[in-house]
Amino acid sequence: MGYTSLSFKEEMLEELKYYNAFTKPVKTFFLVRSCIRRLPLSRLHPNPEDEFTNPEIGPNEEVVNEYTIKFAKSLTDANPYHIPPLIVERLSTGDYMILNGHHRWLAAKRLGWKKLPVMVVNMTLEKDILHKMKKSHHSMCVSFDLDEVLISKDGKDPIDKLPFPKNKLYPLPIRKDAGRLLSALWSLDFDVWVYTGSYLSSGKIQRTLMAHHGRADAIICGIRQPKNNQKLKNAFTQKYQTIVHIDTDRLLWVNTASREFEIIDLPKDATWALRAIETVHELLAKKNAASN
DSSP, rough: OOOOOOHHHHHHHHHHHHHHHHHBBBOOOOHHHTTTTEEEEGGEEEOOOOOOGGGTOOOHHHHHHHHHHHHHHTTTTOOOOOOEEEEEOOOOHHHHHEEOHHHHHHHHHTOOOOOEEEEEEEOOHHHHHHHHHOOOOOSEEEEIIIIIBBOOSSOOOOOOOOOOOOOOOOOOOOBBHHHHHHHHHHHHHHEEEEEEESOOOHHHHHHHHHHTTTTOOOOSSSOSSSSGGGHHHHHHHHSSSEEEEOSSSSEHHHHHHHHEEEEEEOOTTTHHHHHHHHHHHHHHHHHHHHHH
């Protein structure tokens, strides 16, 4: 663990200073995002928010060495190692920031390679989230974690089965009635926010939810926990009087003015979505009674 080369550490820190001060992420077109390209390593830069660039943590030397060996052998083996593309985001300078693949990048640098395969993605920017919030006239919001809640990860949760060819176009295993739950909340004047740590496009996720009769106001891509961003957390609490988060086994209901909250358990079975919407109706009725 840690940086093994002082010069590499100093070079990294200087580079991060420059890119923090003078660059910002920019969106790329669909055609750019739909293909894998080979880009010069000189145009790929580490992510300042990744553990890889943390001086206290730094690159995992065991992982870097493992990739270095695989890369070196790939030049001579009859069955060369297939290098997964690095996931990158375009910067305003025309260069790219690494989102996933820092150790592959460093291994290639140490071998003196010039290029690596990359896939460009669009992450949701902070300004995009704030803009969506500003346009809304609602005072309530509900959030869902796509990866941990709306998708059945272990195959144990019942899922919505789409007919052919939709099942081929939208293969994500969405939990049974999850889409209808989103639409029911939307119809109750909640802003529906769905976030994911993956790099799927927001359009693809939105179309997937629509195929399952779901509806969301905003998809936040590439952000695992938006509530960990203090600026966004403050923006949400200032914008909404009621904030709801629905998890796999519980519902969190927050009154932002009084800072009071309730946690209600939900069943982890096929009735999860139905019970969640029933719970929301009960809490709304309680809220309305208290305000009258």
